[in-house]
Amino acid sequence: MERKRILTGDRPTGKLHLGHYVGSLANRVKLQEQYESYFLIADMQALTTHFEKPEGLHRDVMQIAEDYLAAGINPEVSTILLQTMIPEMHELTLYFSMFTTVNVLRHNPTVKTEAKQHGFKDMTYGFLGYPVSQASDITIFKANLVPVGEDQIPHIELTRKIVRRFNDLYKPVLVEPEALIGDVPKLIGLDGKAKMSKSLNNAIYLSDTHEEILQKVMDAVTDPARIRKTDPGHPEICTVYNYHTVFNKENVVEIENDCRGGQIGCVQCKKKLTACLDTLLEPIRERRVEYTNNPQRVRDILMEGTRKAHTVAKDTMIEVREAMGINYFGAVPSYHK
Numbered sequence: 001m002e003r004k005r006i007l008t009g010d011r012p013t014g015k016l017h018l019g020h021y022v023g024s025l026a027n028r029v030k031l032q033e034q035y036e037s038y039f040l041i042a043d044m045q046a047l048t049t050h051f052e053k054p055e056g057l058h059r060d061v062m063q064i065a066e067d068y069l070a071a072g073i074n075p076e077v078s079t080i081l082l083q084t085m086i087p088e089m090h091e092l093t094l095y096f097s098m099f100t101t102v103n104v105l106r107h108n109p110t111v112k113t114e115a116k117q118h119g120f121k122d123m124t125y126g127f128l129g130y131p132v133s134q135a136s137d138i139t140i141f142k143a144n145l146v147p148v149g150e151d152q153i154p155h156i157e158l159t160r161k162i163v164r165r166f167n168d169l170y171k172p173v174l175v176e177p178e179a180l181i182g183d184v185p186k187l188i189g190l191d192g193k194a195k196m197s198k199s200l201n202n203a204i205y206l207s208d209t210h211e212e213i214l215q216k217v218m219d220a221v222t223d224p225a226r227i228r229k230t231d232p233g234h235p236e237i238c239t240v241y242n243y244h245t246v247f248n249k250e251n252v253v254e255i256e257n258d259c260r261g262g263q264i265g266c267v268q269c270k271k272k273l274t275a276c277l278d279t280l281l282e283p284i285r286e287r288r289v290e291y292t293n294n295p296q297r298v299r300d301i302l303m304e305g306t307r308k309a310h311t312v313a314k315d316t317m318i319e320v321r322e323a324m325g326i327n328y329f330g331a332v333p334s335y336h337k
């Protein structure tokens, strides 16, 4: 029996952080053997917000590829691909855009939040339409499962609607995917205010050193009512405690009791958290060295992955054009081969 497929991905707009890890990356690493897995570096989608500075893309693509490989995505079993290098994905986006209305996109909550974050007064056609492009990323691989963070749910919902509409209008050749949300759908940022995000400057990166993490954790605001160690703490309002619930599950009850009882100081509590994060990140750091020292190996992995993914995308598009009846001359024209 054929394995079911996973497709998911990220915009290359900087380094990946712990929020990405617990939201989606950990699931990918865990499931990559069980599912035929495609991991997309969404450089076209990155252009929707970074079209004025495409010169940073090359570096960001390499950065994200390294993050993937360091986190444990195994290039021997999984396929990593580049979005701009597969023209069929953009062709499928156009077909989908014929029956996806502007209003549906305008009401997409993630699009709205991001537009606000970027301070867009008006939205470009490309930005407004990126969820349509995301639907083709997923469906061109006939993915069954899409491991993502919570914010991506509206996009998966839209993808499901698009698939149903397409299959209904033409022929049932596309597969309706499901979202798979990680253990921690939304990791709060170090500032305790919003989700962890590069643009909000509240992130711990997978590539941070021990010193960088220690510094960030030490700077995090804890319970303001605790001045002395013996003051009773309120873990429910403390970001450091929140991280213990995620990254130090075994000891979290003890931490909570000691905090409430004034038996552990914030500095000690932060040191414990830092040690847990180091334990999580140590294998990632070790794997990273190998790739940082060998950028040609990373490039080869990307080229090979994209080549493999391209053959799958081309096959789906033959079916799509056939379903729509726009393969006028029967067989596939030679320029598609």
Ligand code: TRP
Pocket (backbone or CB within 6 Å): 007, 008, 009, 010, 011, 040, 042, 045, 133, 134, 137, 138, 146, 148, 152
């Ligand atoms: N929107 C995702 C992000 O912001 C990236 C992405 C592009 C994606 N295409 C996808 C995620 C397809 C899942 C499936 O990071």
